[in-house]
Amino acid sequence: MILRQFYIDGPGCLSYLVGCEHHGLAMVVDPDRHVDKYLELAEKLDLEIIGVVDTHLHTDHVSGNTELADVTGAEIFLPEAAEATLEHSPLAAGDVLEIGNVRLTVLPTPGHTPESISLLVWDVTRGEEPFAVLTGDTLRVGDVGRPDASQPAELEGLARQLYHSVFHTLAELPDSTIVYPGHATGGSCGKGGGSIRLSTIGYEKRTSPIFSLRDEAAFVEFVTTQLPERPANHDRLRDLNRRGAPIVGVVEPEPLPLQDAVHYLARGAALVDTRPKAAFKEKHPHGAVHLELGPTISKRAGYVFYPEETIVLLLDSPEDYETAFWELARVGYDNIVGYLEGGMRTWEAAGFPVAAGDVEDVSPKTAYEIVQNGSHAQFIDVRERWEYRQAHPPGVTLIPLGELPSRLNELDPDRPVVIICNSGNRSQTAAGILGQNGFRKVYNVLDGIVGWMQQGLPVEQGD
Structure with a gap:
């Protein structure tokens, strides 16, 4: 049996090639759009890629299913509840995908999205228990997928589905079952999690903060609060993956x-x-x-x-x-x-x-002086509301990063803008948005609110 994991730094996406070396067959699960790595491994191991499976309609990246199918002729599989319109074979509860001596069994695990599934991995030559489970974005190491990825208006209902998927489905698997998630650290599909990219059901049950939330109401509250910002292109990516992305093919410098x-x-x-x-x-x-x-x-x-x-x-x-x-x-x-x-x-x-220097990095102390010295600078905080409530500089205006493009009309491009976030990363992105839209002078606060507080500058709490 072959099970290889692929990791994309930054977004933190994980994908898998599952294969049977005896029969020379393989399937790819949750592929990203740059598919060369799967093709190269399959060629190296003398495997034919016969199937491409997505555990859900992704909202943070474009699936490579159409790209792989175009190159290899592989069949595309998607959850039945996804209601996808591209050419594919739908997967329902209990369906089995055969890859020689390896089997993938479909396990519905909704919550991150309504259609989310997990895939039990069986090596029929080894025994009667599943060897592993590919959990997509339902269960991560030390975390779960955010329940507002696909339908923010149905946040609480999806959170309750997620609770039942975790405690009444995945937790019932043998403790020895290896967990291969769809995300590690990074990306926008969850709240936390660590850099470890695999675990076991037993270890997660014993150590993950998620499994300590056995009360459904407490679980729902935890997974629906303090969520990271939701990028503006989430809905667009989900719709693109429902239709099937256009094929890119070979990329040549232009x-x-x-x-x-x-x-x-x-x-x-x-x-x-x-x-x-x-x-x-x-x-x-x-x-x-x-x-x-x-x-x-x-x-x-x-x-x-x-x-x-x-x-x-x-x-x-x-x-x-x-x-x-x-x-x-x-x-x-x-x-x-x-x-x-x-x-x-x-x-x-x-x-x-x-x-030159349209976006200037400044220390928290310098930013404070700019705001206080009568420069008429506009001071904005691009973090999420829950972060803002915990601590924020006096007089700052909250405009979460995901809302900034639609709220530019609230700012004057002829006046300086000072931007703060948690550590200086989101504010740099915000500065790029302002620069693209003609703002003349933008200050990015280095080290964000963390540095602001470390330098003893004043903060407020609440709304």
Whole structure:
């Protein structure tokens, strides 16, 4: 039997290749859109990928099911309750998928989403008990999936379904059953969890704070409060996965001469600068959005761009193109027309407007002085409401990051804006949104509210 786990840093997504080496067959579970890694492993192990299974309609990334099916001819499987419209075979409770000597049995575990399933993994040559369970985003190590991922209006009802999935379904499995979740640390599909990427049912029952909440009301309260921000593209990604994502195929670098890049920009395309932060601060095209190429770019993009937005990339090196493409395509932004040939040097040589330091990192003490010295700066907190209630600077206005694009009209682009979050990461994303929308001066508070309190600056609690 073969069971290999794949991890994507940043969003924290986990996917799996499950196979039988004796029969040379495999299926991929919860694949992300960049499918080369599955194909390379299958070729290395001489396996034929015959099926692609998603445990639910993902809301934080685009499934690679259509991509894999196009390359391999594999059959796509989705939960029956997903009501998906792409060509697929629906899975219902108790259905069995045969992979040679390996079997996957469908176990309905709704709560994270209404259609969520888990997959019991059986090695028929080893015994009569399941070897493992692929829990999707229902159960994570030390955590569960957030119940508002798909239908925020039905939060409490989904939370109650999640309770029953955890305590009346998964907890009933043998303690020795290995738990392979759909997420580890990172991403926006849960509240917490650690960096460990597998566990057992018995260990989770003994040690996870989730399993200490045996009272249903206490469980529901826990999983429905203090949730991380919900990116604006969650609903769009869920709908895209219901329809089936368009096939990308082979990605080739697409250099754009300056005149072509300007053509797209003049028609509303976003210019995304993926260079390191130091290079962006030194100089960048006026109006460019800074999304530094790295583990967090996929997550941050969901707060910045509108659906179907056309994107022109500004790269540190042409070799970065494929990585940047897949990081954005992973979260549904695949209308990338190319990268600016010659980069910043070409832009400057043509005499186009250049900005420097539009977003300035400042210490909490400096931010406090800016707000207090009569500069008429606008002070906004982009954390979630529950975080704001715990502690916030006096006079700050709460605009959670997920709401910022729709509330820009509440801010004056001609006045300075000071942005604070918990540690300085979300505020950097917020600064990119403001920069894209013509705000002239933006200050990002380094170390966020944590640094603010460590420096002894005043805070308030409550609303």
